[in-house]
Amino acid sequence: MSAASEHAEAKVPLWNNPRVRALVSQTLLIAVLAWAFWTIFQNTVHNLEQRKIASGFGFLSTTAGFGINQVLFLEYTEASSYGKAFLAGLLNTLVLSFIGIIFATILGFIIGIMRLSHNWVISKLAAGYVEFFRNIPLLLQIFVWYNVVLKPLPGPRQSLEVAGVFINNRGVYSPKPLFTDAWWFVVFAFIAGLIGTWAVARWARKRQMETGQPFPVGWTALGLIIGLPLATYFIVSLVAGNPVHFDYPELKGFNYRGGMRIIPEFVAMLLALSIYTAAFIGEIVRAGIQAVSHGQTEAALALGLTRGQMLRLVVIPQAMRVIIPPLTSQYLNLTKNSSLAVAIAYPDLVAVGGTILNQTGQAIEIIGLWMLIYLSLSLATSAFMNWYNAKMRLVER
Amino acid sequence: MKRTLLSIALGAAVSVAAVTAASAGTLQDVKAKGFVQCGVSQGLPGFSNPDDKGNWTGIDVDLCRAVAAAIFGDANKVKFTPLSAKERFTALQSGEIDLLSRNTTWTATRDTALGLNFAGVNYYDGQGFMVRKSLGVTSAMQLNGAAICTNTGTTTELNVADFFRSHKMQYEVVAFEKADEVVKAYDEGRCDVYTTDRSGLAAQRLKLKNPDEHIVLPEIISKEPLGPVVRQGDDQWFDLVKWTLFAMVNAEELGVTSKNVDEMKKSNNPAIKRLRGVEGNFGENLGVSNAWAYNIIKQVGNYGESYDRNVGPKTPLGLARGLNALWNKGGIMYAPPIR
Numbered sequence: 001m002s003a004a005s006e007h008a009e010a011k012v013p014l015w016n017n018p019r020v021r022a023l024v025s026q027t028l029l030i031a032v033l034a035w036a037f038w039t040i041f042q043n044t045v046h047n048l049e050q051r052k053i054a055s056g057f058g059f060l061s062t063t064a065g066f067g068i069n070q071v072l073f074l075e076y077t078e079a080s081s082y083g084k085a086f087l088a089g090l091l092n093t094l095v096l097s098f099i100g101i102i103f104a105t106i107l108g109f110i111i112g113i114m115r116l117s118h119n120w121v122i123s124k125l126a127a128g129y130v131e132f133f134r135n136i137p138l139l140l141q142i143f144v145w146y147n148v149v150l151k152p153l154p155g156p157r158q159s160l161e162v163a164g165v166f167i168n169n170r171g172v173y174s175p176k177p178l179f180t181d182a183w184w185f186v187v188f189a190f191i192a193g194l195i196g197t198w199a200v201a202r203w204a205r206k207r208q209m210e211t212g213q214p215f216p217v218g219w220t221a222l223g224l225i226i227g228l229p230l231a232t233y234f235i236v237s238l239v240a241g242n243p244v245h246f247d248y249p250e251l252k253g254f255n256y257r258g259g260m261r262i263i264p265e266f267v268a269m270l271l272a273l274s275i276y277t278a279a280f281i282g283e284i285v286r287a288g289i290q291a292v293s294h295g296q297t298e299a300a301l302a303l304g305l306t307r308g309q310m311l312r313l314v315v316i317p318q319a320m321r322v323i324i325p326p327l328t329s330q331y332l333n334l335t336k337n338s339s340l341a342v343a344i345a346y347p348d349l350v351a352v353g354g355t356i357l358n359q360t361g362q363a364i365e366i367i368g369l370w371m372l373i374y375l376s377l378s379l380a381t382s383a384f385m386n387w388y389n390a391k392m393r394l395v396e397r
Numbered sequence: 398m399k400r401t402l403l404s405i406a407l408g409a410a411v412s413v414a415a416v417t418a419a420s421a422g423t424l425q426d427v428k429a430k431g432f433v434q435c436g437v438s439q440g441l442p443g444f445s446n447p448d449d450k451g452n453w454t455g456i457d458v459d460l461c462r463a464v465a466a467a468i469f470g471d472a473n474k475v476k477f478t479p480l481s482a483k484e485r486f487t488a489l490q491s492g493e494i495d496l497l498s499r500n501t502t503w504t505a506t507r508d509t510a511l512g513l514n515f516a517g518v519n520y521y522d523g524q525g526f527m528v529r530k531s532l533g534v535t536s537a538m539q540l541n542g543a544a545i546c547t548n549t550g551t552t553t554e555l556n557v558a559d560f561f562r563s564h565k566m567q568y569e570v571v572a573f574e575k576a577d578e579v580v581k582a583y584d585e586g587r588c589d590v591y592t593t594d595r596s597g598l599a600a601q602r603l604k605l606k607n608p609d610e611h612i613v614l615p616e617i618i619s620k621e622p623l624g625p626v627v628r629q630g631d632d633q634w635f636d637l638v639k640w641t642l643f644a645m646v647n648a649e650e651l652g653v654t655s656k657n658v659d660e661m662k663k664s665n666n667p668a669i670k671r672l673r674g675v676e677g678n679f680g681e682n683l684g685v686s687n688a689w690a691y692n693i694i695k696q697v698g699n700y701g702e703s704y705d706r707n708v709g710p711k712t713p714l715g716l717a718r719g720l721n722a723l724w725n726k727g728g729i730m731y732a733p734p735i736r
């Protein structure tokens with residue numbers, strides 16, 4: 001039998017050998033694709049040249065000459081380069097998306113759990129929330145929130161004051177903490193608290209595995225992470241004086257100066273993005289919890305776990321397996337939706353990039369950069385969530 | 398399956414390879430499709446603004462109509478594409494429009510690095526500031542620390558940065574893409590100042606809740622020569638747009654209006670004869686009929702008529718002629734002779 005098949009194989013000519021054919025056709029496909037992309041690239045360069053449109057990335061180091069109304073973690077002025085302006089836009093996108101994701105997740109989990117409540121009013125409220133916010137176009141919601149944020153607020157000279165924080169239609173101004181070197185002790189105490197918590201948690205788990213004795217890890221963590229730095233802070237204050245000073249915002253001329261400021265555009269974007277995305281996350285959470293079979297709950301209760309323990313140890317870990325993949329897409333959506341910020345003058349990547357595009361005319365370069373950055377952001381988010389997903393899967397087993 | 402994939406890839410590659418720079422003959426293309434595709438603003442009274450029936454009016458719109466009149470003898474053969482400040486150049490570069498006539502400032506970058514050409518100036522302007530009267534501000538030099546609303550993708554946002562930088566004053570710029578969003582944000586009190594071209598201030602002011610509560614400050618912080626733009630590398634089309642504008646200015650200088658252009662046929666003035674197309678073949682040289690300027694003047698009017706109708710003292714904008722008066726009337730509006 002084997003000799004016969006060997007014989008048959010030997011007789012097959014090369015062009016009929018499936019492996020050779022697959023290899024050849026795939027190489028050919030790749031070659032053609034490469035050639036196609038190369039041609040598109042060449043063609044574009046040629047056309048740009050022929051139409052006297054500037055090209056290349058040299059513009060990134062020339063002077064931008066325009067202002068940006070929210071610059072974080074950078075020293076940007078009008079005299080900075082286009083590249084730096086772009087970076088400022090990127091940071092604004094990152095900060096907005098990051099905080100948006102946190103808010104949307106918290107709100108989404110609350111909505112999802114509310115929807116499963118046995119209380120008719122609460123569950124219908126959550127259902128109403130979901131249906132309302134996910135069915136109205138996001139751009140519209142952004143405009144509405146922007147108006148809601150701006151309209152009722154007074155001008156700078158009639159600002160509302162809440163505990164040293166000033167609120168007006170230019171934003172929220174709060175005292176800005178300034179730290180002395182002694183503050184590092186508090187930071188180290190905090191880090192030590194984190195490490196300590198991790199060690200205690202490890203030890204407690206091991207002990208519970210061996211002896212079945214539970215240990216109040218939660219309270220210990222609270223003591224270590226909050227109590228320890230707090231105690232350090234008081235000791236440092238006694239020894240070296242208060243390590244924190246505040247820079248208070250002051251009304252000077254038209255507006256407040258000094259302190260920390262959150263611009264209204266950011267507030268409106270954050271509200272719109274997190275409230276909109278929370279509607280979707282709520283549904284994902286509900287589906288995830290409902291996917292855990294009822295038998296699991298009953299078994300957990302039969303074993304004598306409390307309702308809290310049952311949720312924490314049995315239901316949530318299993319629900320997470322169902323929740324995480326669609327949750328990842330929501331995070332990606334939120335990040336990409338943050339590009340709508342341009343509509344209300346929040347200087348995100350798209351808004352600033354668009355300005356650069358317009359001032360330099362280098363559309364292809366800017367669009368290329370946008371694509372590259374959004375792709376990297378999405379891939380990074382996916383990678384993180386996949387890692388987390390894999391971790392959750394281990395827990396379940 | 399593999400074979401279909403292969404052939405798709407191949408087909409796409411070949412078709413891309415075959416695509417070269419779009420044909421340079423805009424005039425031929427326009428004649429073939431039967432209308433001029435003109436890029437205008439999304440609504441700036443006096444310059445390019447649609448009424449509730451969708452009819453566009455304005456000094457920039459008149460230029461589009463004049464080009465159509467020169468080509469087709471019919472000023473209505475125009476289609477308008479409303480564009481934001483940010484979109485306008487890409488729309489022209491990509492061939493979506495034939496002509497950009499959208500209060501666009503002629504600058505070195507735009508003329509040299511974007512693959513575009515400016516075909517003249519139809520409104521000499523400068524950038525100004527508008528504030529609420531209640532602020533008690535009388536000069537731009539008092540604006541230190543102000544929040545300023547404006548359009549993104551404009552010379553405006555660059556000039557304002559230059560102005561505050563050179564005077565060592567602080568400011569916060571809030572730059573929107575849509576002009577109406579700027580007006581709304583300023584009206585809601587998000588900004589202390591609204592800045593744009595002074596003609597734009599006069600126009601946008603009309604959209605505020607209480608126009609009378611606002612004043613335009615005296616300073617003019619920049620030069621804003623606004624004019625029509627075409628793609629670079631199509632000289633015939635460039636010439637046609639350029640001379641359409643010149644014909645309107647020359648007509649005003651020669652006293653030829655839409656009302657008297659028919660009688661002017663009898664005029665003995667050789668310059669008018671040439672403008673009217675009675676003498677010479679200037680139209681043919683431009684690739685259109687010799688009645689080109691007659692059609693422009695008859696159907697759209699001369700530059701002065703267009704100015705008075707759209708932005709002049711008798712309109713809601715109420716802009717005095719100023720710099721835009723003819724060179725022999727105290728302004729700088731000047732056109733080379735048709736000869």
Ligand SMILES: N[C@@H](CCC(=O)N[C@@H](CS)C(=O)NCC(=O)O)C(=O)O
Binds near residue numbers: 482548551576597623
């Ligand atoms: N002339 C300046 C500014 C042009 C501009 O876009 N102005 C705004 C404010 S007046 C405008 O036209 N808005 C009307 C619109 O966007 O439809 C430039 O060319 O950059």
